[in-house]
Amino acid sequence: MRKLKVKFVLWNTKKRPGNVIVALPYSRGHQKVKNFRFISVEPDNIVQDKYQFNKIALWQQTGNVEFEWDMELDTINFKDIEISQKNHFLSSVQRKFYTKQERFLEQNDKIRKTADLITNTHKSDLEKARAIFKWQISNMKQQGRVLGSPGAMNALVQMDGNCGSFAWLFVSLCRCLNIPARVIMGGLAIEEQAGFHAWAEVFISSLGWITIDSSIAQSLKDNTDWFVERGFPRDPEFYFGGICDRCITFSEGMNINLKTAGLNIPTGLEVVDFMQPGADIYFGLQGDTRRKKIAGWSGMFYQGDTQLDEDEIIREMKYYELI
Secondary structure (H helix, E strand, C coil): CEEEEEEEEEEEECCCEEEEEEECCCCECCCCEEEEEEECCCCCCCEEECCCEEEEEEEEECEEEEEECCCCCCCCCCCHHCCCCCCCCCCHHHHHHHHCEEHHHHHHHHHHHHHHHHCCCCCCCHHHHHHHHHHHHCCCEEEECCCCCCCCCHHHCEEEEEHHHHHHHHHHHHHHCCCCCCEEEEECCCCCCEEEEEEEEECCCCEEEEEEEEEHHHHHHHHHHHHCCCCCCCHHHHHHHEECCEEEEEEEEECEHHHCCCCCCCCCCCEECCCCCCCCEEECCCCCCCEECCEEEEEEEECCCCCCCCHHHHHHHHHHHCC
């Protein structure tokens, strides 16, 4: 078990008013959140979305947003997951929700044909999911960036991308086969800095939701020492069904409907692509019906004992082209 303190800070250097929407960490699976506390002003509202367990907070202010929490992270091995004698259950509504086409999670003829080609010799959902995982780590390349538009189709065309590209394509391939799957947005807790990360989960009736991280599995081929030195399991096969004590979950799913979740938000902010803190947060100006980022905002999370000086904050904001 890994114990750590984590802090999230959203800087508003230009003090412009905005609607700040952030996913709050919560206990699930391999992670436990304890002693959560707001350092800055508390949010105007906190809701939990309808289909998933995301805790979403809204601030309407001009100041910084800052909170911290203690966290316990476990490593889960697939071999230790108990196969249930009684199947896990998804309702018909949930199954439809996790097999539908979404923005970034396309289902077209090319993706369907690829899914069929990869899995045509396999029968069970578990075998098909494993075949897709192995196909990705054998054929895709982890570049740490997305070339062109984000989404599953672009990942299939380029056969490379970042962790999100791997997750989007895995989920789309599964959904084309009517296998429930979803994208998980989070980060990696490493000493140098907290990096953003995404992976997938697939629903298997005898197992429930299991983690699939083909991005790290593929990256191990080129950067084995880097990952192993930081406590990541060496075997790429671990990342089918396993999750290590470096992964932090912030939100489940893509295209999260904030209005359905119960937030009173401006027009144009009803749906957000994902809720990964600091990576792609949108803010709506009062009276502005467009959805856009506001220059001068920058968010990131990091381990709580890290001290950031002003130069580091400015570098971070320049990296995300926010100043």
